[in-house]
Amino acid sequence: MKGFWHDAADFFPILMNGVALTIVVTIGSLLLSTVLGLIWAMMRVSGIKVLSMLSASLINVIRGIPIIVLLFYLYFVMPDLGVTLSALQAAILGLGIAYSAYQAENFRAGIEAIDKGQIEAAQSIGMGWWLTMRRVVLPQAVRIVLPPYGNVMIMMLKDSSQASTITVAELALQGKLIASSTFKNTSVFTLVALMYLTMSIPLILLVRHFEKRAGKR
Amino acid sequence: MIELKDVHKSFGRVEVLKGITASVQKGEVVCIIGPSGSGKSTILRCINGLESYDRGEIGIEGLKVDRDAPSIVNIRTQVSMVFQRFNLFPHRTALENVIEGPLFVKKEPRAQAFERGRALLARVGLAEKADVHPPQLSGGQQQRVAIARALAMQPKAILFDEPTSALDPELVGEVLNVMQRLASEGMTMVIVTHEIAFAREVADRLIFMRDGVVVEEGPARQVIDNPQEAATRAFLSHFHRTGALPPATTAS
Ligand SMILES: Nc1ncnc2c1ncn2[C@@H]1O[C@H](COP(=O)(O)OP(=O)(O)OP(=O)(O)O)[C@@H](O)[C@H]1O
Ligand SMILES: [Mg+2]
Numbered sequence: 001m002k003g004f005w006h007d008a009a010d011f012f013p014i015l016m017n018g019v020a021l022t023i024v025v026t027i028g029s030l031l032l033s034t035v036l037g038l039i040w041a042m043m044r045v046s047g048i049k050v051l052s053m054l055s056a057s058l059i060n061v062i063r064g065i066p067i068i069v070l071l072f073y074l075y076f077v078m079p080d081l082g083v084t085l086s087a088l089q090a091a092i093l094g095l096g097i098a099y100s101a102y103q104a105e106n107f108r109a110g111i112e113a114i115d116k117g118q119i120e121a122a123q124s125i126g127m128g129w130w131l132t133m134r135r136v137v138l139p140q141a142v143r144i145v146l147p148p149y150g151n152v153m154i155m156m157l158k159d160s161s162q163a164s165t166i167t168v169a170e171l172a173l174q175g176k177l178i179a180s181s182t183f184k185n186t187s188v189f190t191l192v193a194l195m196y197l198t199m200s201i202p203l204i205l206l207v208r209h210f211e212k213r214a215g216k217r
Numbered sequence: 218m219i220e221l222k223d224v225h226k227s228f229g230r231v232e233v234l235k236g237i238t239a240s241v242q243k244g245e246v247v248c249i250i251g252p253s254g255s256g257k258s259t260i261l262r263c264i265n266g267l268e269s270y271d272r273g274e275i276g277i278e279g280l281k282v283d284r285d286a287p288s289i290v291n292i293r294t295q296v297s298m299v300f301q302r303f304n305l306f307p308h309r310t311a312l313e314n315v316i317e318g319p320l321f322v323k324k325e326p327r328a329q330a331f332e333r334g335r336a337l338l339a340r341v342g343l344a345e346k347a348d349v350h351p352p353q354l355s356g357g358q359q360q361r362v363a364i365a366r367a368l369a370m371q372p373k374a375i376l377f378d379e380p381t382s383a384l385d386p387e388l389v390g391e392v393l394n395v396m397q398r399l400a401s402e403g404m405t406m407v408i409v410t411h412e413i414a415f416a417r418e419v420a421d422r423l424i425f426m427r428d429g430v431v432v433e434e435g436p437a438r439q440v441i442d443n444p445q446e447a448a449t450r451a452f453l454s455h456f457h458r459t460g461a462l463p464p465a466t467t468a469s
């Protein structure tokens with residue numbers, strides 16, 4: 001045990017570099033997946049057939065490809081097509097796209113849960129599609145969408161470790177590098193696990209808070 | 218000002234409106250009565266374009282109602298609707314519900330919209346509920362907010378679809394009272410209702426519908442007191458036709 005604390009003090013600064021990158025990847029891909037997910041969801045509920053079918057097939061394609069393959073594709077194949085991305089860019093883009101499919105389904109479920117009477121009331125005072133969305137549907141859908149959104153945040157935090165497969169030196173990869181040079185597997189990976197857990201706990205509490213609030217109405 | 222000419226409407230293979238011809242003059246109060254499923258709601262929904270129709274024509278002051286044309290937004294700002302289930306926006310206060318249309322659809326200046334909104338809430342007896350959210354209001358209060366929301370658009374006519382059917386009996390009076398006042402102030406109103414006594418008292422004209430056709434229409438008292446068609450007589454026999462309106466508990 002004493003050995004662990006000693007090792008921990010040694011490795012902590014390097015691992016914190018990894019934590020910083022983990023947070024960058026998580027937040028970056030969270031934002032991207034949110035924006036893309038919203039766009040797919042809006043296309044889905046637009047009532048315009050071409051858009052909703054396009055969005056449905058996009059979502060299925062994205063869902064059908066493993067994240068790791070998407071990452072390889074962006075990082076190793078795109079350069080052949082003339083688009084060179086840094087590892088970090090590819091990671092954020094890949095995770096963002098992969099998760100946009102889940103976000104879209106979550107958003108759509110939230111939007112469709114809104115009572116049709118709300119939409120009719122909005123229309124009856126002359127609101128168009130976009131105004132109805134912005135002023136009536138989305139503000140109410142947020143409450144429904146937030147708890148699953150929080151869960152997606154937790155999953156993204158953990159899945160950001162997949163960026164290690166394309167050389168992004170986030171927490172998991174930093175851990176692996178230290179472990180393979182010092183052979184202190186137990187200390188290193190215990191520390192890495194604890195650090196992920198420390199980042200997850202606030203998110204887990206946040207989800208609990210969202211769930212309580214959503215349950216109130 | 219509202220003209221329906223031979224309007225047909227089907228849901229799938231079921232024809233719900235089988236050629237409706239009717240008109241509503243400016244300042245007139247028209248009540249539509251009839252058994253469940255006769256197409257009363259569908260007519261109202263066609264008039265302000267919540268529903269499309271298949272054949273015939275609906276015109277509002279000469280403007281054709283076409284749900285898929287851009288002009289529909291314009292029509293909806295001129296013809297407001299009050300729903301059976303209120304359909305207030307639960308995430309906004311009573312006042313915000315009322316000024317939502319003026320602010321965001323009509324782009325009214327904020328100060329003016331707020332002032333008008335408060336005045337309208339006062340007019341339906343809810344001045345002190347301005348900052349309350351709908352779930353904290355009784356059904357009767359919610360429906361009065363919904364009427365204020367409809368009035369806020371300064372419409373040329375208001376359509377009411379069974380505005381008191383979802384209310385506890387003791388709350389019906391306060392809503393009918395507000396409607397009666399609107400009628401006496403000259404608002405053009407089309408009201409689908411089962412409140413026969415109210416229709417007799419307040420409506421200028423009554424339309425009795427069954428199975429998607431107008432069976433009988435005429436001056437409200439005449440149709441209710443002395444129906445000409447057997448179907449109208451049969452339907453009306455289920456109701457007390459006269460008597461006072463439900464007592465209007467002072468609005469609050
Ligand atoms: N969206 C819809 N899809 C399919 N059928 C519908 C739809 N809306 C209404 N109908 C049918 O159309 C018929 C007329 O409905 P409508 O709501 O206009 O009747 P109503 O006279 O308002 O009846 P109620 O007194 O019960 O409100 C009914 O048979 C109903 O089942
Ligand atoms: Mg109806």
